[in-house]
Amino acid sequence: MIPVDRDVLVAIAPRVSGRKAESQANIINSIGDSLASVLNTYEINTRLRVAHFLAQVAHESDGFCTTEEYASGAAYEGRRDLGNTQPGDGRRFKGRGLIQLTGRANYHTLGGxxxxxxxxxxxxxxxxxxxLRIACEYWKGRKLNQAADSDDLLDATRRVNGGQNGLDARRAYLVKAKAALARLEAGGVARGDPSTDHPVLRRGSRGPEVAELQTRLRAAGLPVGVDGDFGPATELAVMRFQADKRLTPDGIVGPATWAALLKGK
Known part of the structure; x- marks a missing residue:
């Protein structure tokens, strides 16, 4: 079982303010303690499966800010394909949940x-x-672990919403989820020298390790986006960090640079 918890959700969630922030905090705090055990029950129990699950539910819930769609649901009125056969069913069975459950028929089936x-x-x-349990049942029913095992974001997105809606946002959440889980694993396993467990990164590198690098650069006070893509802005931030730490400012992240970055964790 991967010990995914509230801290991982916070690392993935976008920064929001006001009532949205209050709602986000309530949702994250409510599901954080039971998240690992519930996911494990549904065999969402590998780093890829957890990362893809969190990426999809993060997007579907507007960054863990809501478990109910913002629209009224009136657009679903009379949708017999959703089982909405009685007056008022559109609003009554609007989208709810971390992966929005919609329509009388789906409420009946998932509830059962x-x-x-x-x-x-x-x-x-x-x-x-x-x-959370509804989202896991939906995940199981759509066989989404198969898409996650293949690390196939396109397939996972199609199984969740039938198309590619919000694909860029889902990809960004996936990068953040993979980076957060990589940090979680690194913190929970004894290692001789953590800096040697990280790959050498340079301009053109991509993936969760780059996202972790960017996250650590931001924590060091350097203005760089976390997108998992080692572009010119990330290279410049690395060079500034290296110069500050009296390392060779070559923009290549090897063991010495990783060691300096990891000291701040």
Whole structure:
């Protein structure tokens, strides 16, 4: 079981303010303690599976800011393909949950699997802890672990929403999730020299290790985006960091630069 928790969610979540921040904090705090055990129950139990799950639910929940779609649901009125056969069903069975459950038929089906009467109590689907279980049941039903095992974001996105809506945002969340899980694993496993467990990175490198590098550069006070792409801005930030630490400012992140970065964790 991967010990994913509130801290991982915070690392992935976007910075928001006001009421949105209050809602985000409530959702993250509500699901943080049980997240690892619930995911494990649904065999979302590898780094790739967890990363893809978190990326998809982060996007679907607007960065863990809501478990209920912002629209009224009126657009679903009369949608027989969703089981909305009675007046008011569109609003009554609007999208709720970390992966938005929509339509009377889906509320009936998922509620039956979870042993909860969601059809007669649709608002319950927005409760954070239950919304996590709903998302996991949806994940299981759509066989999303298969897409995650292949590290196939396009396939995962199609299985979640039927198309490629929000693909760039989902990709950005996936990069952040992979980086957060890599840091979690590094912190939980004894290692002789953590700096040697990180690959040499340079301009053109991509992936979760680059995202971790960018996160550590930001923590060191350098203005660089976290997108998993080692471009010219990241190279410049590395060179500035190296110069500050009296290392050769060549923009290449090897063991010495990693060691200096890891001292700040």
């Amino acid at each position: 699997k979870l042993g909860v009467d969601l059809e007669n109590n649709p608002e319950m689907a927005a409760e954070p802890k239950l919304s």
